[in-house]
Amino acid sequence: MSFLDLKNVTKIYPNGTKAVHETSLSVDEGEFMVFVGPSGCGKSTLLRMVAGLEDITEGDINLDGKLINEVDPSERDVAMVFQNYALYPHMNVYNNLAYGLKNRGIDKETIEQKVNDAAKLLQISDYLQRKPSMLSGGQRQRVAMGRAIVRNPKIFLFDEPLSNLDAKLRIQMRLEIKKLQQKVGVTSIFVTHDQVEAMTLADRLAVINNGIIEQLGTPIEIYDNPKSLFVAGFIGSPQMNFLDGNIKNKTLSAESFEIKDIDSDFEGEVKLGIRPEHLSQSENSLINLKVDLVEQLGSDNLVYGQLKDKKDFCYRCPGNLTIEKGADLSLNIENNKYYIFDKSTGKRVN
Amino acid sequence: MKIKPLQIIAHIILILGVLLMVVPIWISFASSSHDSVTILTEGMKFHIGDQLARNYNEVLNEKGGWSEEVTAAKMFINSFIMALGIATLKVVISAMSAYALVYYRFKLAVPIFWLIFITLLVPLEVRIFPSYKIVSDLGLTNSYTGLILPLVASATATFFFRQFYKTIPDELLESAKLDGANAWSFFIDFLVPLSKTMIAAMFIFMFVYGYSQYLWPLIMTTAEEYWTVVMGMKIIYTESYEGVALPRTAERFAYIILSMIPPVLVVVFLQKWFIKGLIQTEK
Ligand SMILES: Nc1ncnc2c1ncn2[C@@H]1O[C@H](COP(=O)(O)OP(=O)(O)O)[C@@H](O)[C@H]1O
Numbered sequence A: 001m002s003f004l005d006l007k008n009v010t011k012i013y014p015n016g017t018k019a020v021h022e023t024s025l026s027v028d029e030g031e032f033m034v035f036v037g038p039s040g041c042g043k044s045t046l047l048r049m050v051a052g053l054e055d056i057t058e059g060d061i062n063l064d065g066k067l068i069n070e071v072d073p074s075e076r077d078v079a080m081v082f083q084n085y086a087l088y089p090h091m092n093v094y095n096n097l098a099y100g101l102k103n104r105g106i107d108k109e110t111i112e113q114k115v116n117d118a119a120k121l122l123q124i125s126d127y128l129q130r131k132p133s134m135l136s137g138g139q140r141q142r143v144a145m146g147r148a149i150v151r152n153p154k155i156f157l158f159d160e161p162l163s164n165l166d167a168k169l170r171i172q173m174r175l176e177i178k179k180l181q182q183k184v185g186v187t188s189i190f191v192t193h194d195q196v197e198a199m200t201l202a203d204r205l206a207v208i209n210n211g212i213i214e215q216l217g218t219p220i221e222i223y224d225n226p227k228s229l230f231v232a233g234f235i236g237s238p239q240m241n242f243l244d245g246n247i248k249n250k251t252l253s254a255e256s257f258e259i260k261d262i263d264s265d266f267e268g269e270v271k272l273g274i275r276p277e278h279l280s281q282s283e284n285s286l287i288n289l290k291v292d293l294v295e296q297l298g299s300d301n302l303v304y305g306q307l308k309d310k311k312d313f314c315y316r317c318p319g320n321l322t323i324e325k326g327a328d329l330s331l332n333i334e335n336n337k338y339y340i341f342d343k344s345t346g347k348r349v350n
Numbered sequence B: 001m002k003i004k005p006l007q008i009i010a011h012i013i014l015i016l017g018v019l020l021m022v023v024p025i026w027i028s029f030a031s032s033s034h035d036s037v038t039i040l041t042e043g044m045k046f047h048i049g050d051q052l053a054r055n056y057n058e059v060l061n062e063k064g065g066w067s068e069e070v071t072a073a074k075m076f077i078n079s080f081i082m083a084l085g086i087a088t089l090k091v092v093i094s095a096m097s098a099y100a101l102v103y104y105r106f107k108l109a110v111p112i113f114w115l116i117f118i119t120l121l122v123p124l125e126v127r128i129f130p131s132y133k134i135v136s137d138l139g140l141t142n143s144y145t146g147l148i149l150p151l152v153a154s155a156t157a158t159f160f161f162r163q164f165y166k167t168i169p170d171e172l173l174e175s176a177k178l179d180g181a182n183a184w185s186f187f188i189d190f191l192v193p194l195s196k197t198m199i200a201a202m203f204i205f206m207f208v209y210g211y212s213q214y215l216w217p218l219i220m221t222t223a224e225e226y227w228t229v230v231m232g233m234k235i236i237y238t239e240s241y242e243g244v245a246l247p248r249t250a251e252r253f254a255y256i257i258l259s260m261i262p263p264v265l266v267v268v269f270l271q272k273w274f275i276k277g278l279i280q281t282e283k
């Protein structure tokens, strides 16, 4: 059994909303697990069940070899960083950090030692006497993390902790969280709807949709090998291009081109997925793109345009290529990196 | 800086308001420093006279009542104890019952809240006979407990505390729970400090409420040693009809001025808290 074990966990809210369906998942000790999915998919609910803030309708959760379904949140030894931090407004930073330790009956000197260590680690030593209202967003974020770290809990839970920060700070804090987690080595679950955040932070990530884990794996596995239409569309930026197609006798026809000898026995209606970055310009082309717009990011260009049948399409090319608006590009799929999904079920078929 | 006409008008209105409040008090105070004959013959005074110390000493220490034993000082102490007890218990009980109503999601929370709320329609004066019966059956007449206890439940304060607690984000509770807080420590460590301002305001209102009670102490007490200030006010006014001496008008004014001091002290003492809470907006 791994460190944290969810077995067939289901959550039905009193009003009948089924937020999580029979979800099973294990997290190893020291692992950084990320739950990613669109808003309302049940990520927070799942996290809150681990924390003990929501009752578990069905299933079991084991933490460190102990069934914790009925264990009170205060006894679970988990720490959580909330979206708007939930700092204690009437306590200064020191007491915000110390409160959890005091409740555990730890003596004063040890508390002081621990708080100071955590404050140093998070570079908030200078603000220990301030109230949260006198701190900036980034500083509050650090205090919230300090409050979690100082207790040395079995598991860290983060519920979209970066979403209240501006873009630059978000990237910086993302890095810091990752570094911190590696330094402290504590098992963590991080919830986000931002796939970039998910990819950069995760040791493994769980892509959740409608209360179901669609796919579980390392970021690269999921990027390279999405198992469903949803995962393929959700992970990767800019989004994967999808074209309607049809397979007959191992030949896929989509738009105005055909791919022969595909690696699938599937027959029927499909969606063909091609990532913008898996395309290149070549002579004997498959796809003809009429360019509408070019976004120059410096390192890359994002080329947006339309295919013959007016279908929107995106191509990502190195930033040193100059591409004019209105140009006609001939594109090929690199190394046969394309994905085929059953149109009716969304399941990957190649 | 140029003063706009609108500002002048605003100030005039404010100054008039202040005068309206302050002048009667000043007249009472000034009049309390003359002797009664002067007041009776010349009317009320605007300036301080020379009888200040004598009048106040007389009012505070002269023994009165049927038994000639109770002094005004004793009545002030009684009123103060009664008001303090009522205000303290009202605040404590209301805060705790609001806590139960908001945070313990039992099925009857809403009906119970409305039941408490309905008691607003049944003030003490309406239920004075049953209340008296209960208190006297418990043998609590002529005691501080009897003076205080029937007045400590407060729908108003419960309502205000409930509304306040509802504005506290759930995440604070959740966060505290994960930090190992139990029901009691969440109340003491979070709700009480967060509602400091509220507590101070409620305490002031309830103190004044308790201090100005008239009917209940009148019915409750037969022993003079439990008389309160407001009762004394009545006595000091009726006194002159019984005696042959001149009405002691100056002393009455002194008594009125003295009777204002305890509530004023409470306000002065608590306003620091009160204002601090108002200006230090804590998110
Ligand atoms: N307290 C609640 N009562 C009823 N339904 C809820 C409650 N909390 C969340 N939900 C519903 O459960 C689903 C999942 O919510 P949530 O876990 O918060 O999603 P996410 O965090 O992924 O955005 C949503 O449909 C939401 O409306």
Ligand SMILES: [Mg+2]
Residues within 6 Å of the ligand: A040, A043, A044, A045, A160
């Ligand atoms: Mg959420």
